[in-house]
Amino acid sequence: xxxxxxxxxxxxxxxxxxxxxxxxxxxxxxxxxxxxxxxxxxxxxxxxxxxxxxxxxxxxxxxxxxxxxxxxxxxxxxxxxxxxxxxxxxxxxxxxxxxxxxxxxxxxxxxxxxxxxxxxxxxxxxxxxxxxxxxxxxxxxxxxxxxxxxxxxxxxxxxxxxxxxxxxxxxxxxxxxxxxxxxxxxxxxxxxxxxxxxxxxxxxxxxxxxxxxxxxxxxxxxxxxxxxxxxxxxxxxxxxxxxxxxxxxxxxxxxxxxxxxxxxxxxxxxxxxxxxxxxxxxxxxxxxxxxxxxxxxxxxxxxxxxxxxxxxxxxxxxxxxxxxxxxxxxxxxxxxxxxxxxxxxxxxxxxxxxxxxxxxxxxxxxxxxxxxxxxxxxxxxxxxxxxxxxxxxxxxxxx
Amino acid sequence: xxxxxxxxxxxxxxxxxxxxxxxxxxxxxxxxxxxxxxxxxxxxxxxxxxxxxxxxxxxxxxxxxxxxxxxxxxxxxxxxxxxxxxxxxxxxxxxxxxxxxxxxxxxxxxxxxxxxxxxxxxxxxxxxxxxxxxxxxxxxxxxxxxxxxxxxxxxxxxxxxxxxxxxxxxxxxxxxxxxxxxxxxxxxxxxxxx
Numbered sequence: 001x002x003x004x005x006x007x008x009x010x011x012x013x014x015x016x017x018x019x020x021x022x023x024x025x026x027x028x029x030x031x032x033x034x035x036x037x038x039x040x041x042x043x044x045x046x047x048x049x050x051x052x053x054x055x056x057x058x059x060x061x062x063x064x065x066x067x068x069x070x071x072x073x074x075x076x077x078x079x080x081x082x083x084x085x086x087x088x089x090x091x092x093x094x095x096x097x098x099x100x101x102x103x104x105x106x107x108x109x110x111x112x113x114x115x116x117x118x119x120x121x122x123x124x125x126x127x128x129x130x131x132x133x134x135x136x137x138x139x140x141x142x143x144x145x146x147x148x149x150x151x152x153x154x155x156x157x158x159x160x161x162x163x164x165x166x167x168x169x170x171x172x173x174x175x176x177x178x179x180x181x182x183x184x185x186x187x188x189x190x191x192x193x194x195x196x197x198x199x200x201x202x203x204x205x206x207x208x209x210x211x212x213x214x215x216x217x218x219x220x221x222x223x224x225x226x227x228x229x230x231x232x233x234x235x236x237x238x239x240x241x242x243x244x245x246x247x248x249x250x251x252x253x254x255x256x257x258x259x260x261x262x263x264x265x266x267x268x269x270x271x272x273x274x275x276x277x278x279x280x281x282x283x284x285x286x287x288x289x290x291x292x293x294x295x296x297x298x299x300x301x302x303x304x305x306x307x308x309x310x311x312x313x314x315x316x317x318x319x320x321x322x323x324x325x326x327x328x329x330x331x332x333x334x335x336x337x338x339x340x341x342x343x344x345x346x347x348x349x350x351x352x353x354x355x356x357x358x359x360x361x362x363x364x365x366x367x368x369x370x371x372x373x374x375x376x377x378x379x380x381x382x383x384x385x386x387x388x389x390x391x392x393x394x395x396x397x398x399x
Numbered sequence: 400x401x402x403x404x405x406x407x408x409x410x411x412x413x414x415x416x417x418x419x420x421x422x423x424x425x426x427x428x429x430x431x432x433x434x435x436x437x438x439x440x441x442x443x444x445x446x447x448x449x450x451x452x453x454x455x456x457x458x459x460x461x462x463x464x465x466x467x468x469x470x471x472x473x474x475x476x477x478x479x480x481x482x483x484x485x486x487x488x489x490x491x492x493x494x495x496x497x498x499x500x501x502x503x504x505x506x507x508x509x510x511x512x513x514x515x516x517x518x519x520x521x522x523x524x525x526x527x528x529x530x531x532x533x534x535x536x537x538x539x540x541x542x543x544x545x546x547x548x549x550x551x552x553x554x555x556x557x558x559x560x561x562x563x564x565x566x567x568x569x570x571x572x573x574x575x576x577x578x579x580x581x582x583x584x585x586x587x588x589x590x591x592x593x
Contacts, residue, residue: 054496067495068557074461075558078454082568
């Protein structure tokens with residue numbers, strides 16, 4: 001029951017308990033003492049004894065003393081009630097005043113203590129939402145003040161660490177890009193060089209088969225130049241990817257078309273929910289993204305060496321349209337899953353690491369999300385989610 | 400005794416906070432008010448009902464002097480200005496030796512002795528023929544009214560190291576008062592034979 005209460009409430013309740021524990025015994029003691037006091041001057045026997053003894057006294061001084069004693073005894077008998085009443089009243093007022101004052105002062109101090117903690121809590125929430133630049137204004141002193149300072153310092157360090165990480169990732173990406181480009185350029189350079197050397201040699205020797213060699217080497221050189229051109233085009237395409245032109249499209253049509261392209265290569269099962277709402281997408285880009293996923297699936301199945309298949313499903317999941325491309329190919333290791341969508345990351349001999357990176361980019365440009373679940377050596381499933389704010393069906397114009 | 404004395408001091412400081420009134424106490428009020436002309440002076444007679452609460456009665460029986468005052472203001476209707484004002488005292492003493500009550504009325508300046516406590520206190524609470532103003536001071540064509548109120552005095556208490564206590568405590572510091580209906584000045588002119 002107390003678990004859900006705030007620190008402020010808990011501390012306040014603790015204070016209230018302490019105040020009550022401290023003041024209640026005092027109140028009980030006063031009330032008890034007052035009740036004992038109430039018995040004073042109540043004895044009729046004493047009154048009678050004093051009264052009758054006066055008659056027996058004949059000495060004036062002693063008689064006067066006895067009269068005074070009787071008078072005082074009776075006065076106490078009368079005034080004791082008011083005394084008791086006032087003592088109890090005073091005690092109750094005192095306890096009430098002390099309790100209220102303690103709680104008011106306590107509440108003030110508790111608020112002062114918990115305010116920085118609440119700010120800290122808010123700041124932690126901001127931090128968890130990736131707002132690393134958020135700073136808490138430090139109005140507290142002592143341990144809480146130091147905690148706030150430490151938190152602000154931690155935020156700054158996290159920001160610096162984040163920037164350093166971004167820089168390191170960027171550096172690593174560039175290194176990877178440079179390595180891939182170097183590798184990709186080096187590969188065609190060797191046949192080009194060999195072909196050129198062979199052609200030069202044949203030319204110097206005025207070989208009889210110069211014409212034939214000229215034809216074959218030129219063809220090799222041109223083919224390698226084409227490969228290099230394609231490579232450059234791919235990198236260029238990723239670097240300067242155009243913004244999608246969004247239109248209401250039926251995803252089921254796109255999926256069916258893309259699946260049809262791969263039917264000759266691998267067994268593909270396409271299952272699309274009939275009531276799928278229209279989604280604003282760039283048809284060409286989505287086709288490309290899905291093609292990349294299916295290509296990847298086909299390569300994974302080929303790499304596994306098994307007779308595999310690809311299953312493409314699409315349906316509505318809450319406010320999302322969910323597309324899943326699953327295969328039972330070679331799977332992806334956990335470590336590689338983390339780098340899957342990084343540009344120029346590849347595990348294939350002839351891959352350039354652009355396909356999945358491009359797919360992820362297309363999906364994010366459409367405001368969607370892509371994720372991967374895979375078991376190495378068994379299966380892989382890519383899931384795409386498109387947020388459908390106002391789902392509606394495109395009118396079927398087909399006859 | 401020192402403990403009690405300490406408590407008394409606390410009580411004395413607290414006494415202004417409120418008095419002790421037993422739950423069954425009847426409200427103190429002024430009753431039986433009559434207006435008449437005595438020796439060409441406009442006079443009032445009245446009683447203070449329930450003046451002696453049980454506690455006050457016990458205090459009186461202890462021999463502590465009880466002082467009861469009655470204030471009478473004669474005011475002119477309309478302007479509410481005080482034409483005349485007077486205060487009288489009624490003192491009640493109990494003699495423990497003779498076991499008799501002595502009541503002294505300042506108006507008549509007489510002393511009456513009582514054996515019976517109820518008779519004594521009833522007499523102490525009765526104020527007779529309090530002269531307020533000479534009748535000739537009143538105007539025939541103007542209207543007047545009386546405002547009466549009563550208070551208890553302070554008294555010395557031997558049990559409280561001879562300190563004085565305000566007896567109004569027993570009335571919870573509320574003084575009973577009475578405002579009469581207005582009457583014509585001519586009414587007293589006739590009675591005074593003017």
